[in-house]
Amino acid sequence: MKKSRPVPATAGNAKLAALDADRLPRDLEHITTQQGLKVEDDANSLKAGLRGPTLLEDFALREKITHFDHERIPERVVHARGAAAHGYFESYGDWSAFTAASFLSQPGKKTPVFTRFSTVAGSRGSTDAARDARGFAVKFYTDEGNFDLVGNNIPVFFIQDAIKFPDLIHAVKPEPHNEIPQAASAHDTFWDFISLTPESTHMVLWVMSDRGIPRSFRMMEGFGVHSFRLVCPKGTSRFVKFHWKPRLGVHALAWDEALKISGKDPDFHRRDLWEAIEQQRFPEWELGVQIVEEADVERLGIDLLDPTKLIPEERVPVTRLGRMVLDRNPDNFFAETEQVAFHPGHVVRGIDFSDDPLLQGRLFSYTDTQLLRLGGPNFAQLPINKPVCPFHHHQRDGLGQQTIPVGRVSYAPSSLETGKPVHLGLLEGGYRSFPEPVEGTKLRGKPASFADHYSQARLFYLSQTPAERKHLQSAIAFELSKVEALHVRERMVANLANVDPELAAAVADPLGLVAPAPAGELAEVVPSPMLSMMRGPGPIDGRKVALLVADGADHAAVELLKSALAGLGLVAQLVGPSLKPLAGRSGTPLAPDFTFENSAALFFDAVALPGGAANCAALMAIGKARTFVAEAYAHGKPILAFEGTAPLLAAAGLPQSAAGPANPAEGVFVEPVAGPLLQGFAEALALHRIWERSGLESIAI
């Protein structure tokens, strides 16, 4: 039989290279094995004959497959899905009157940071837009060691004691018998636990509010949740609550949007963060603290050790200490975002803990979890976790050791070698735990002050605007409608009655239930407007506007509008029937950035319909273009519509009143000229959504 000659794999590559010669980088290197060996043909395994079996001897194949087989590490048991970025923190001043922390010691002092945002319940591959709390974890690489502020986008927590954390997480995660549902709290076990755990009521209201479905990581507040201590160089301690305030304001998705985005772009938040940084629109937050002097703790009347309680900002304002800018995307998701190891116990001089029993439990959990997840005790040596300041200790060996320590001394005190770290007695300026006096009887239990579970839940509810309350009511009704056990629904409605009868009734009604009377007196509360997300106009730079175009569009007019929107700092992108350049009137032919197929109003903050009856007529014939406009309207987004586009607004189902001439209250602007119209549009965008517009419920989407 005639033997066929082997065809080197490189022959194919050579052909490709010839085709692509102009686009290939010049400095290509030949692949090697882990040992540095260059194998002649690295794209075919070693076989006994070209059509024969593969040989076990093929070390290159074995090495590559073995490494691949071991590529996965355990995902985080909570906060598995996340996205992160590098940046810096810049102190606004010398804060040494409050803290000895060196990164807060001078105005303008910059400290590198790495920040990871996450959902809590979903697995690594789940959707970004799930209803959930978001993790907001920042690693400050300070010149005196790493400080991790491991917080959430919600200022309180579900439980008051760490011992309940595994129960909470088991209840919210997919149910164990069938692993359903993924990244969702709308199921029996979650609400069973919550309804039996009244201390969770306050946080549950936050998660069911629009805070549970952020528009962007860039538009979330962050909170340290627990009380911490700031300790000044003289040793005085004050309690603080940490806050992150986003420069772009706090904004949310609509629930219908979140559900649809989860299918159309599960990476919605991840992509948003990545793109903003790539486009140099760097996300920014201010770090602030609410400071409570030890002497004022009693008078405050809020137990600072109870993580289900917050301090209203109207009572203790947030002092802004500095700002964080995220300006660099990670180079490698696994090496950085996945391997970063946060720990609330990573503190620096000037920062200390409170006795919050939830925080105390966390101090144990985080190292423990990294040992499993990152495979051993040397995870601090991974590049993303390594401090940038000098460090020297005698911890040695263990899995994944990256260094080759020299000499025979790995202990202290020692006298055999020079250059080894030794114990030099008390170190002036070293970390010293705040000498809080502690005494007590060993016991399990809670202080009486932890027993009030409803007054702050009520405060939160009554501080929401009517639109926010409505969203909150529908969110809980939606979740409970997915709960099969009737007694769980009933128990939850009874809990809500202790928060507010209006809330309980609004949740009960669509479930076919009747809310009972509250179990006791309802607390008298003074609403805190700072707890609402709708706090008036905010910055609009970087907001996305979709310009809907089709054949017949007036190209010059579209270009003009695009640059006018860009002038407002907005990102204007064309959405059309296909990516083909449009046949149209005047100017250079335009090519859409997106199609009606691969995008949706869900991905934009506002929609513009550039003028021209021909464009309007062409759009009206496209069902998805009509849905685009209808969804933008139903989700409360500003719509900028030029003369001649009224028929499209009507075809999208918008009420006559909204489709008429400019009516700022409706957020739909139909005007012949661009100047004053853009002004009103920009103002509507600054408010983010217009929930008060007419006929929202009647739009078919």
Ligand code: HDE
């Ligand atoms: Fe966490 N939490 N947590 N947590 N947590 C983890 O640590 C834990 C809590 C938070 O982007 C785990 O490295 C316990 C509150 C964030 O990598 C784990 C308790 C707050 C992140 C863990 C809490 C948080 C975590 C899982 C109750 C807001 C993600 C993987 C006592 C203040 C950090 C890991 C990142 C991650 C335990 C409660 C925030 C298992 C036991 C309260 C942002 O160690």
